Amino acid sequence: MGSRQAACAGAVVLALSLSAGAAHASPAPLTLQDAVEQSLAKNERARIADLDVTVARAAVQKAHARFLPALSLGAGDTFRPEQLGASAGAPPNAASATLSVNQPLLDAAAFPLLDQARDALLANQDQAGNDKRTLAFDAARAFFLLLDAQAVRSAAQRRLASAQAALSDAQARVNAQLASSNDATRAQVDLASAAREVTTDTGSVRTAALQLGLLMSAPAPETLVPPDAVLQASAKPLTALEPLVKAALSRRLDLTAQQHAAQAARDAAREPMLRAVPTLGVSAQAQATTNDAATGRWHDESLSLTLSWALYDQGQRYADARARSAQAEIADLQALALARTVASQVWSAAASLQAAQGAYAVADAAVAVARKNADETAALYKQGLAKAIELIDANDQLFLAEVSDAEARYAMALAYLDLRSSLGLDPLGLEL
Numbered sequence: 505m506g507s508r509q510a511a512c513a514g515a516v517v518l519a520l521s522l523s524a525g526a527a528h529a530s531p532a533p534l535t536l537q538d539a540v541e542q543s544l545a546k547n548e549r550a551r552i553a554d555l556d557v558t559v560a561r562a563a564v565q566k567a568h569a570r571f572l573p574a575l576s577l578g579a580g581d582t583f584r585p586e587q588l589g590a591s592a593g594a595p596p597n598a599a600s601a602t603l604s605v606n607q608p609l610l611d612a613a614a615f616p617l618l619d620q621a622r623d624a625l626l627a628n629q630d631q632a633g634n635d636k637r638t639l640a641f642d643a644a645r646a647f648f649l650l651l652d653a654q655a656v657r658s659a660a661q662r663r664l665a666s667a668q669a670a671l672s673d674a675q676a677r678v679n680a681q682l683a684s685s686n687d688a689t690r691a692q693v694d695l696a697s698a699a700r701e702v703t704t705d706t707g708s709v710r711t712a713a714l715q716l717g718l719l720m721s722a723p724a725p726e727t728l729v730p731p732d733a734v735l736q737a738s739a740k741p742l743t744a745l746e747p748l749v750k751a752a753l754s755r756r757l758d759l760t761a762q763q764h765a766a767q768a769a770r771d772a773a774r775e776p777m778l779r780a781v782p783t784l785g786v787s788a789q790a791q792a793t794t795n796d797a798a799t800g801r802w803h804d805e806s807l808s809l810t811l812s813w814a815l816y817d818q819g820q821r822y823a824d825a826r827a828r829s830a831q832a833e834i835a836d837l838q839a840l841a842l843a844r845t846v847a848s849q850v851w852s853a854a855a856s857l858q859a860a861q862g863a864y865a866v867a868d869a870a871v872a873v874a875r876k877n878a879d880e881t882a883a884l885y886k887q888g889l890a891k892a893i894e895l896i897d898a899n900d901q902l903f904l905a906e907v908s909d910a911e912a913r914y915a916m917a918l919a920y921l922d923l924r925s926s927l928g929l930d931p932l933g934l935e936l
Contacts, residue, residue: 535729540644542720543640543721549635549636550635556632564618570608571618573608576604581600582600598794611783612781612783613775619768624764630760630761639719646712646716655910660701660903664698671695735917737920751927752928759843766832791803791804850926856919860912863912863916870909874898877901
């Protein structure tokens with residue numbers, strides 16, 4: 505017996521040493537701000553949003569090109585065999601160079617296209633900001649879901665510890681012939697159920713950690729720092745929502761992006777009919793030639809004014825005008841629909857948060873009652889005044905109450921995030 509106790513003690517010391525070493529090597533606890541910042545810095549979605557803006561900015565530069573001069577330079581050298589050059593009375597080779605400049609003076613259709621590119625750039629900038637904001641909220645939600653999974657697993661581990669203690673007490677009472685063997689059997693069944701619950705909840709924690717790590721583009725650490733400030737803010741009663749809805753209509757980047765996109769569509773709709781306006785430009789050319797025996801001149805310059813007027817283009821401008829006008833109207837209707845959706849989202853998120861706050865208040869009170877019941881039942885069982893089935897039921901009720909409390913707490917936090925998202929705010933702030 506002594507050797508067995510010594511072996512158990514050695515195993516405990518070894519386990520404690522390994523756990524201490526693992527804790528020393530584990531990464532620093534992860535905060536909500538760290539999770540959001542790492543997602544914005546490393547996730548591909550943020551980089552894609554920036555590249556979309558780069559593409560839109562290049563489109564503006566391309567639209568500017570129709571107002572700028574085009575400059576080209578060409579050069580050549582013609583070589584003839586000596587006998588052929590001599591028989592023709594020409595030098596054996598002749599080199600030439602031509603410099604041409606074309607400057608548009610009037611291109612009416614270029615103006616709406618430039619306006620379209622500028623408005624499209626504004627739309628892409630707002631959309632990129634909204635994409636990053638959405639990514640930040642996705643990371644925050646994943647953070648709270650991992651906290652929720654860890655809280656449920658902790659409750660399952662406490663239930664497992666209670667089941668182990670109940671089995672030990674039941675076995676001692678059976679050995680002392682103070683209870684039937686059925687008490688120990690039931691405690692063993694409850695212990696198996698508690699162990700299975702811990703295994704299942706551990707898998708849920710790993711899955712939630714993988715989801716958060718996917719957004720962060722890095723493995724999520726096991727230890728998280730609960731954002732107490734956000735949790736406390738989520739429990740506060742809401743104030744009047746009408747001012748918040750008005751502020752959301754001017755703050756939501758997806759709505760402003762749609763409004764800029766609608767303006768860009770209206771700009772594009774102006775372009776087809778302006779193709780009927782004549783285009784005016786000026787061209788200059790300078791040419792230099794060596795060994796020009798025919799004229800004796802080695803340079804030549806010219807300046808010309810060009811006018812181009814597309815009188816009829818098979819009706820394409822009219823078809824484009826109708827199509828783009830319809831597209832502009834569609835974009836305007838989409839902006840109006842999104843504005844109504846924003847208001848609906850704010851009211852819906854507020855209602856969800858209020859419901860979550862009520863559910864959490866009930867769940868929090870239920871935990872206190874269930875814990876008191878479990879403690880009293882355990883005391884009565886040790887005195888022989890309660891049955892094992894009553895103790896098992898009290899522990900199970902406490903576990904369910906703790907799970908409901910954790911889920912209600914983080915459901916309230918998620919509802920708070922949804923409200924902030926609908927208002928166009930970021931996930932880290934506390935103002936509402």
